[in-house]
Amino acid sequence: MANYKYHILICGGTGCHASQSAQIKINFEQLIVEKNLVDDVQIVETGCFGFCEKGPIVKMLPDNTFYTQVKPEDCKEIIEEHIIKGRKVERLLYLDPKSQEHKADSKHMGFYKKQLRIALRNCGFINPENIDEYIARDGYKALATVLEQNDPQATIDIIKKSGLRGRGGGGFPTGLKWEICSKNNADQKYMICNADEGDPGAFMDRSILEGDPHTIIEAMAIGGFCIGATKGLIYIRAEYPLAIHRLRVALDQAREYGLLGKNLFGTDFDFEIELRYGAGAFVCGEETALIHSMEGLRGEPTFKPPFPAQEGYLKKPSNVNNVETFANIPVIINKGWEWFSSIGTEKSKGTKVFALAGQINNVGLIEVPMGITLREVIYEIGGGIKGGKKFKAVQTGGPSGGCLTEKFLDTPIDYDNLIAAGSMMGSGGMIVMDETSCMVSVAKFYLEFTVEESCGKCSPCRIGNKRLHEILERITQGKGTMEDLDSLRNLAQVIKDTALCGLGQTSPNPVLSTIDNFWDEYVAHVVDHKCPAGQCKALKKYIIDPEKCIGCTACARVCPTNAITGTVKMPHEINQELCIKCGSCYEKCKFNAISIK
Amino acid sequence: MEKIKSLADLKKKREDLQSNLKLRELGDNVDNLIQVKVAMATCGIASGAKQVMEVIINECNKRNLPVVVTQTGCMGYCYAEPTVEVKKPGQEAVVFGYITPAKAEELVNKYLAGNELLDGIIPVNYEKIDNK
Numbered sequence: 001m002a003n004y005k006y007h008i009l010i011c012g013g014t015g016c017h018a019s020q021s022a023q024i025k026i027n028f029e030q031l032i033v034e035k036n037l038v039d040d041v042q043i044v045e046t047g048c049f050g051f052c053e054k055g056p057i058v059k060m061l062p063d064n065t066f067y068t069q070v071k072p073e074d075c076k077e078i079i080e081e082h083i084i085k086g087r088k089v090e091r092l093l094y095l096d097p098k099s100q101e102h103k104a105d106s107k108h109m110g111f112y113k114k115q116l117r118i119a120l121r122n123c124g125f126i127n128p129e130n131i132d133e134y135i136a137r138d139g140y141k142a143l144a145t146v147l148e149q150n151d152p153q154a155t156i157d158i159i160k161k162s163g164l165r166g167r168g169g170g171g172f173p174t175g176l177k178w179e180i181c182s183k184n185n186a187d188q189k190y191m192i193c194n195a196d197e198g199d200p201g202a203f204m205d206r207s208i209l210e211g212d213p214h215t216i217i218e219a220m221a222i223g224g225f226c227i228g229a230t231k232g233l234i235y236i237r238a239e240y241p242l243a244i245h246r247l248r249v250a251l252d253q254a255r256e257y258g259l260l261g262k263n264l265f266g267t268d269f270d271f272e273i274e275l276r277y278g279a280g281a282f283v284c285g286e287e288t289a290l291i292h293s294m295e296g297l298r299g300e301p302t303f304k305p306p307f308p309a310q311e312g313y314l315k316k317p318s319n320v321n322n323v324e325t326f327a328n329i330p331v332i333i334n335k336g337w338e339w340f341s342s343i344g345t346e347k348s349k350g351t352k353v354f355a356l357a358g359q360i361n362n363v364g365l366i367e368v369p370m371g372i373t374l375r376e377v378i379y380e381i382g383g384g385i386k387g388g389k390k391f392k393a394v395q396t397g398g399p400s401g402g403c404l405t406e407k408f409l410d411t412p413i414d415y416d417n418l419i420a421a422g423s424m425m426g427s428g429g430m431i432v433m434d435e436t437s438c439m440v441s442v443a444k445f446y447l448e449f450t451v452e453e454s455c456g457k458c459s460p461c462r463i464g465n466k467r468l469h470e471i472l473e474r475i476t477q478g479k480g481t482m483e484d485l486d487s488l489r490n491l492a493q494v495i496k497d498t499a500l501c502g503l504g505q506t507s508p509n510p511v512l513s514t515i516d517n518f519w520d521e522y523v524a525h526v527v528d529h530k531c532p533a534g535q536c537k538a539l540k541k542y543i544i545d546p547e548k549c550i551g552c553t554a555c556a557r558v559c560p561t562n563a564i565t566g567t568v569k570m571p572h573e574i575n576q577e578l579c580i581k582c583g584s585c586y587e588k589c590k591f592n593a594i595s596i597k
Numbered sequence: 598m599e600k601i602k603s604l605a606d607l608k609k610k611r612e613d614l615q616s617n618l619k620l621r622e623l624g625d626n627v628d629n630l631i632q633v634k635v636a637m638a639t640c641g642i643a644s645g646a647k648q649v650m651e652v653i654i655n656e657c658n659k660r661n662l663p664v665v666v667t668q669t670g671c672m673g674y675c676y677a678e679p680t681v682e683v684k685k686p687g688q689e690a691v692v693f694g695y696i697t698p699a700k701a702e703e704l705v706n707k708y709l710a711g712n713e714l715l716d717g718i719i720p721v722n723y724e725k726i727d728n729k
Contacts, residue, residue, distance in 0.1 A: 003654065005666065007620050061624035062665040063632075086634065086669030105627065125621060135607065136614035144604040258600030266602045 004042040006083055009059040011124065013048030013210055014203070014242050016056040020072055021045075024056055027075035035079060047211015049124035050365035051111055054094065059106070059124070066106040067092040097361065097383060111362050114381050116343070118351045119167075119327035120367045123211030128246050131253035134214040140259055142333035143218045143225075147265045152182060152226045159226075159329065162337035163349030168194055168285070168322030169400065169426045170502070171348075171415040174329075181227040181309040181319040189229035190318040191220050192308075193326060194290060195236035195243070198282040199398030200449060202429035204353040205323035207365050209236070209243035212327065213250035217260065219326035221271045222333065227319050232273035235290050237280045247275060282399070282453035286501050287320040289455065300455045301501035322427070324353055344370035348414030352425065358395075358432040359386045371412040374404060378432060389434040393517070397426030399446045399453075400506030402513025403439065422513045424506070438535035439518040440525055444472040446510040454503065461504030464495040468511060475522065476536045478529040485522055489515060534596055537581045541597040546571035548593035555585035555594065616658070623665050631664045631709055634682040638671030646679040649701045653681070656705040664709060674719055683708060692719045 010016075010025050025045055032041045049057045054068035058078065065088055067078065074092060081087045093102040094109055106112050117123075126133035134140070146155050160175030181189065193216060197205040209216060220232040236244060251273060254260040262270045276294045283289045284299040291313050293299035312318025328350060332340045341349045348370040354377070357363055361383035368377060374394060378384065385391050393403040402423035404411075411417050415425050433442065447469040456462045471488055474480045492508030499505045515522060524530050531539040544555070544564075549571040556564040556572055563579040566572030574585070586594045601607050623630060635641070635650040650668060657664040674680050677694025681704065684690040693704060695717045707713040 003651070004620065005650070005654065005668070007624075009621070059624075062620045062627065063667050064624040064627045083668075084637075086637065086667060107628065126618070132614045133618060135611050136618045138611070140601070140607055141604075141611070144607050148604050258602065265604065265607075 004040060006041045007044055007061040008041060008078075009044050009046045009061065009124065011047075011049050011055060011057040012045035012128075012242075013052070013055075013123075013207055014240075015048065015052040017242065019056050021056040023072040024058065024070055024075060027072050028079070031075055031079045035084065037079070037083065041079075041083060044127045045129075046125060047123035047128050048120075048207040048365055049106075050115075050120065050207075050367075051106075051362065052365065053361070053363040057124075058092075064105050064107070066094060066104065066109070068094050110380050110383060111364070111366075114372065114376055115367055116351050116369045117367045118331050118340075118343075119208060119324050119353055120211070120365070121331065122215065123207060126212070128211055128213055129249045131214060131250065131257060131259075134212070138334055139214055139330075140218050142330035143221050143259070144265050145333060146222050146225060147267045147269055150267065152228070153179075155222065155226050155333070156182060158337045159332060162332045162340040163344070163347075164325065164328055164332060164340065165348065165415060166322060167324035167328075167352065167427070169397065169424065171425060174321060174325055177309070177319060177321070178223060178226050180307075181317050184310055184317040186317050188231065188314075188316050189224075189227055190313045190316060191224040191227060191229040191232045192287075192291070192294075192313065192318055192320045193220055193232065193234040194285060194287065194320050194322050195234055195240070196278045196285040196290060197237070197240075197323070197427060198280075198285045198453075199427050199429040201357045201431055202355045202398060202427050204355055204365065204428045206240050206243050208323050208327050208353075209240070210246055213243075213247045214254065215330055216247075216323060216326050217250060217254050217273060219329035220273060221260070221264065222329055223319065223321065223326070224271050225269055227317075229319070230270045230272070232271060233276055233294060233313065234273060235276045235278055235284070235294055237278045239280050244275065244277070251275075281455070282449070283455045283501070283503050286503055289501065290320065291318065298455075300457045301503070303500060324428070345412055345414040345417075347416055352413070352428060354428045354430045356382050356430050356432070358430075359389065359434040359437070360384070360432040361386055368413075370414045373410050373412055375409040377413070377430070378409075382432065385432065385434050387434075389436065392433045392435050392437055393439065393442075395423075395431040395433065395442065395510070396429065397424035397506075397509070398429045399449050400424060400502070400509055401426045401429075402509045403433075403442070403517055405517045422509075422516060424509070436533050436535065438476075438531050438533040439514040439521050440472060440475055440531075441535050443511045443514045444469065444476060447472060447507070450503065450507040454507075458498075458500040458504060460495045460498040461500070461507065464491055464499075465504070465507050467491060468495070468508060472511070475525045476531070477538045478525065478536070480526040482523075482526055485515070485526065540581045541576065542574055542579060542581065542583070542586055543595055543597055544572050544574055545593045545595060548591050550591060550593075552590070554588050554590070558584045558588045560584065619658075623663060626663075627665055629686050631662070631686070632684045633664055633666045633709070634669040634684075635666065636670070636672045636674075636678065636680045636682070637668035640671060640675040641678045641680065644678040645697065648698050649679045649681065649696050652698045652701040653705060656702055657709065660705070660710055662705070662709055677717070677719060680719065693717050694719045 028043045058067040058070045156179050164174045165171040281299050284293045286301045289299045289301040308318045353367045408421045454461045495508050551569040561578045563575045637646050679696045680694050681696050682692045
């Protein structure tokens with residue numbers, strides 16, 4: 001067996017794949033053959049490192065050097081300098097924006113310092129397509145321990161005591177969910193993994209499945225044993241081809257080792273997992289709609305009760321958990337509930353994975369202990385707002401959540417605090433907005449999404465959201481009235497109270513939360529016909545300052561609608577009727593004579 | 598493929614496999630470990646640095662010492678090759694010269710496992726820019 005002296009880990013997540021990490025791997029493989037290093041260097045494709053902003057990531061071990069934004073043509077230099085001569089390639093190291101120093105070791109980077117990786121423990125560490133590496137990291141030990149003990153209730157008690165709550169958004173205690181399902185007797189039960197990640201900008205579940213698929217398989221088998229299910233189903237959207245591929249490879253490898261199938265670990269417990277593909281409808285993340293979709297029916301929710309624990313897939317008791325929830329299970333079993341419950345806040349234990357996106361320097365995937373503040377997440381891990389602009393709000397919980405403003409920057413993040421602040425944990429999307437974001441437009445964006453994704457079964461959601469969207473559209477056009485603002489509030493409340501499922505009940509949240517936090521901005525749109533952030537096109541007005549205009553005609557020539565008139569060397573004028581607010585003249589003017597009002 | 602039939606099977610399998618990932622686990626904690634750099638320029642390789650590195654890695658693995666072994670370029674002591682630099686956490690780096698495979702074993706036993714110095718230490722006669 002080769003005695004490797006160096007391991008080169010290459011990020012194989014979807015993000016880095018898109019920026020040629022596959023080619024980087026091929027180049028490294030060719031180079032080590034050329035340089036006769038095949039027995040010294042191991043090339044490993046791993047899951048997501050999380051620092052997507054600076055991808056593709058290449059990590060060198062054992063010295064733990066972290067190279068960022070590596071291009072396929074950089075491979076030669078890395079091999080020749082780092083491996084052969086033992087010198088770090090300085091220009092590829094992370095440059096700390098504050099100190100302007102290169103940081104070689106990821107441990108010293110602000111992005112990683114405050115993180116605690118439990119669900120993502122193996123992402124960016126092991127090769128997800130190699131079960132041996134998972135086993136070397138204590139993989140399947142939790143399942144073996146649970147089966148050896150042969151006491152489902154004892155395991156359920158461990159999960160209950162750990163304080164683990166559902167990471168898909170609702171935050172229901174996982175142990176309790178298992179216990180309820182375990183008490184319903186039936187000839188067949190189902191353990192279902194919800195991998196229908198639908199929030200715009202969220203990619204936590206995808207990254208876990210891509211980076212550490214075996215942990216989900218192991219956790220589902222543990223859950224299946226606890227509730228008495230011999231079948232597992234993973235509902236995953238077809239838009240996640242890489243995650244599906246890695247899951248399939250992992251399932252095959254687990255079967256080969258006898259870790260799935262009949263008589264696991266020599267006991268009489270059988271467990272098998274099948275994949276079910278979703279077509280990417282947001283509502284199918286709701287557990288009843290998900291189950292119907294798996295049954296081959298329309299992806300529509302139904303009224304609860306009956307809960308899936310009573311009547312789920314094929315009318316049999318079923319338990320649905322989110323990917324990230326599962327990813328915590330094996331660690332809790334291995335390290336004990338005491339350890340897990342020592343992390344986090346009083347009612348929210350453990351960590352949460354967030355997909356950090358928007359106007360922030362370090363876009364990426366992070367895992368932080370519950371109770372961390374937004375300020376730490378945004379300014380320390382996220383590296384602050386892009387372009388040094390001012391922070392305005394952060395949107396959590398996706399289309400079901402709300403906006404948190406500056407006053408919540410120091411609030412510890414957990415399930416209950418976020419709800420009290422008018423938002424929710426959701427599945428973990430975290431979109432940061434700066435001062436140039438118009439909050440009415442943000443609310444409109446989310447409403448557009450829910451209108452599109454509403455299944456149409458119940459009228460509050462189907463018609464109500466459409467009306468909400470129309471009112472918001474009017475306001476951004478400068479045609480809104482103060483009565484519109486009242487109707488927004490009333491209608492939103494009615495939809496919340498009467499919609500059938502979680503999608504409808506939470507869809508007005510972005511509207512309510514922006515009205516509450518940014519009332520002045522709504523009023524400015526309605527009363528002054530102005531968009532303070534300058535985003536709403538209809539409310540923008542481009543004006544030429546006759547004092548500054550020298551009549552160079554550059555603006556008139558670039559205007560696509562011929563809205564600018566004037567004679568050469570004389571101040572020009574914009575015809576507001578014809579202007580489509582494209583901004584071309586504003587960019588063209590060299591004399592700062594055009595301003596936006 | 599052999600099936601895993603019990604917790605004991607799994608444990609055995611894990612032990613066999615764990616060494617494959619040891620290098621990565623070490624890297625996770627590199628600041629608190631002993632770092633060994635073997636000078637591996639032409640002069641070093643010609644005097645047997647490759648075998649020396651092999652010996653150090655194998656001896657450390659045998660004793661399960663938490664040591665990160667990497668290679669580096671020419672340190673300038675071509676007359677004393679193969680040379681090995683050892684940096685213990687919180688201590689100044691020490692450079693040893695004339696390290697033969699036999700001496701490498703001694704180095705692991707005496708200095709890495711214990712704290713006993715060997716002869717052949719090359720006194721520090723240069724300054725590094727990162728200390729300036």
